[in-house]
Amino acid sequence: MSSTRLLAATLSLAAALFTGPVHADEPAINLYSARHYASDEQLYSDFTKTTGIKINRVDADDAGIIARLKAEGSASPADVILLVDAARLWRGEHDGLFLPIRSKVLEEAIPTQLRAHPDADGGIPWFGFSTRARVIVYDKMRVKREDVDTYEELADPKNKGKLCIRSGSHPYNLSLFGAMLEHMGPEKTEAWLKGMVDNMARSPKGGDTDQIKAVATGECQIAVTNSYYLARLIRSSKPEDRQVAEKVGVVFPNQSSWGTHVNIGGAAVARHSKNVEGAIKFLEYLASPTAQNYFANGNNEWPVAKGVTSDNPALKAMTGGSGEFKAETIPVASVGPHQVQVQQMLDRVGFK
Numbered sequence: 001m002s003s004t005r006l007l008a009a010t011l012s013l014a015a016a017l018f019t020g021p022v023h024a025d026e027p028a029i030n031l032y033s034a035r036h037y038a039s040d041e042q043l044y045s046d047f048t049k050t051t052g053i054k055i056n057r058v059d060a061d062d063a064g065i066i067a068r069l070k071a072e073g074s075a076s077p078a079d080v081i082l083l084v085d086a087a088r089l090w091r092g093e094h095d096g097l098f099l100p101i102r103s104k105v106l107e108e109a110i111p112t113q114l115r116a117h118p119d120a121d122g123g124i125p126w127f128g129f130s131t132r133a134r135v136i137v138y139d140k141m142r143v144k145r146e147d148v149d150t151y152e153e154l155a156d157p158k159n160k161g162k163l164c165i166r167s168g169s170h171p172y173n174l175s176l177f178g179a180m181l182e183h184m185g186p187e188k189t190e191a192w193l194k195g196m197v198d199n200m201a202r203s204p205k206g207g208d209t210d211q212i213k214a215v216a217t218g219e220c221q222i223a224v225t226n227s228y229y230l231a232r233l234i235r236s237s238k239p240e241d242r243q244v245a246e247k248v249g250v251v252f253p254n255q256s257s258w259g260t261h262v263n264i265g266g267a268a269v270a271r272h273s274k275n276v277e278g279a280i281k282f283l284e285y286l287a288s289p290t291a292q293n294y295f296a297n298g299n300n301e302w303p304v305a306k307g308v309t310s311d312n313p314a315l316k317a318m319t320g321g322s323g324e325f326k327a328e329t330i331p332v333a334s335v336g337p338h339q340v341q342v343q344q345m346l347d348r349v350g351f352k
Contacts, residue, residue, distance in 0.1 A: 028054040029079040029278040032069070034062045034088075035265060039298020046294075047285050053278050062088040062171070069097045069270065078270035079279040085171040087178065089116070089126045089266045090336020098125040098268035103280055109287040109305040113331045114264055128264030128332060129286045130301035133227040133325065134176045135260065135318075137212050137248040143221050151180060151253045151261070154222070155195025163199045164211045164220035168351040169343060172208070172226060172263060177345075178338035179261045182330045186341070194349040204352050209233070216247040226263070231300035231314035250318050252325040259328040265301065 033040075036059060044055045060068065062083050069076055069092070081098065083089050092098055093116055100123025106115075107124070114128035136148050147158060154163060166173065181189045201220035211223035212230055233245040252260040267286060269279040285291055292303035296310035303310055309323065310316075316323040345351075 026054055027052055027278060028056055029275050029282055030077045031055050031057045031080045031082065031282070032065045032078045032270070033057055033059055033082040034065055034084050035082050035299075037299045039294060042298070043291055043294040046290060047282060050285065051281055053281065055282075066092055066095065066097065070095065072272075074272045076270060076272050077274065079273040079275050080282050081268045081270055082265070083267075084265045085175060086128070086264050086266070086332040087171050087175045087336045087339055089264070089268070090333065090339075092268065093125040094336070097271050099123075099271045099273060099276065100125045101269050101276070101280055101283075103284060105284040106287055111304065111306065113329055114304050115266075116333045117331070126266050126268035127283060127287075128266040128304055129291070130265040130295035130299070131262040131304055131327070132265075132301050133252060133260045133262050133327065134172065135225060135227050135230065136251045136253055137215050137223050137225055137230060138251065139215055139218070139221040140247070140249040143249075145249060145251055148222050149251050149253060149255070150257065151176075152192065154224070155192045155199060157195075157199075159199050159222060161199065161201055162221035163196060164201055164214045164223040165196070165204050166207060166211060166224075167204045168193070168346045173224075174339050174342055175263050175332075175335050176224070176261050177342045178335035179328060179330060181338045181342060182334055183258055183328075186345075189342075190345045190349060193345055193351050197349050197351050212248060213244055216244040227315070227318060228300040231312070231318065234314040234317060235300070252319065254328070255326050258330075259326040262302075262327045262332075264304070264332055265295070 048054055062085065065081060065083065069078060081092060083092065100119045102123055106127050110127045116125040118124050138148050147153060153159060177189065177193065180192065184192065208225040208229040211225050212233065214220050215223050230245060230250060233241045236242055254260060267283055269276060269283065273279050287305045289308050292305050292308040295301045296303050296312050300312060300314055302315065319325050
């Protein structure tokens with residue numbers, strides 16, 4: 001099958017797999033969401049109680065949502081798009097799937113580095129509403145914290161044979177590697193990626209929780225994970241999960257330099273929204289203290305709206321009791337455009 005026919009078949013399948021919501025006479029917005037967290041149900045119901053606007057939701061992964069939006073075109077009923085990675089948000093923006101908006105509420109609440117660059121008219125295509133840190137976990141019995149307190153040390157020969165990590169092509173890693181490209185430039189970034197390949201205890205496989213468990217069982221000694229995966233284990237009602245968390249140490253890398261890499265969960269108004277006013281109200285609601293605390297306590301993410309802090313016990317435990325850490329300040333909107341270049345580097349160094 002040709003690549004053109006394959007793409008057409010993929011888009012047709014995406015459209016067929018999901019039966020989209022339709023607008024009713026009652027106030028409503030249609031939400032396409034890649035967030036699959038039970039805690040978000042309370043967030044949605046609270047918005048409806050507060051505004052009287054009903055939410056019709058379609059759940060899929062990020063790739064499925066983007067494929068569906070492309071397949072539906074101007075006939076799409078979507079009003080709001082929720083995605084869970086900066087590079088994926090950039091892809092949706094790059095493909096023209098989002099409607100740039102102006103909102104004083106959002107522009108005052110969301111830091112500039114956690115939202116898209118404005119277009120020529122000052123409209124902003126998407127906003128981040130929660131962050132998760134890309135942290136390093138390590139075997140407390142066999143690894144010294146100071147040997148893994150920077151991302152650069154993941155490639156240091158002293159850590160040869162110790163590293164576990166998921167696929168380099170996964171969006172979470174592509175975003176981290178894109179940020180490193182911003183910090184270090186292409187030559188040093190490619191050498192760093194090669195160093196990580198040399199230090200792997202095994203070929204990349206599994207998700208972030210699998211990496212944490214691999215450290216706890218001794219399969220490897222250091223690993224990279226999003227912070228909320230570790231927080232889930234810390235807060236789990238299952239003793240075996242808590243035991244895994246207790247066996248590993250956690251470090252927020254580069255606290256003495258540019259800060260720890262953070263990724264975002266974010267949202268946008270759909271390009272062909274039929275209820276732009278309602279969609280903007282929902283995005284503004286996501287920046288409210290109520291919604292920000294749902295993100296923090298429900299899925300162990302950090303709130304991003306100015307003036308909102310988290311009392312999540314797991315996040316506090318991971319940061320020595322403060323709940324705070326130094327995060328990098330490069331714009332997350334700068335990370336997405338590096339995807340192709342980073343993938344080429346991964347191919348050259350043999351990072352699967």
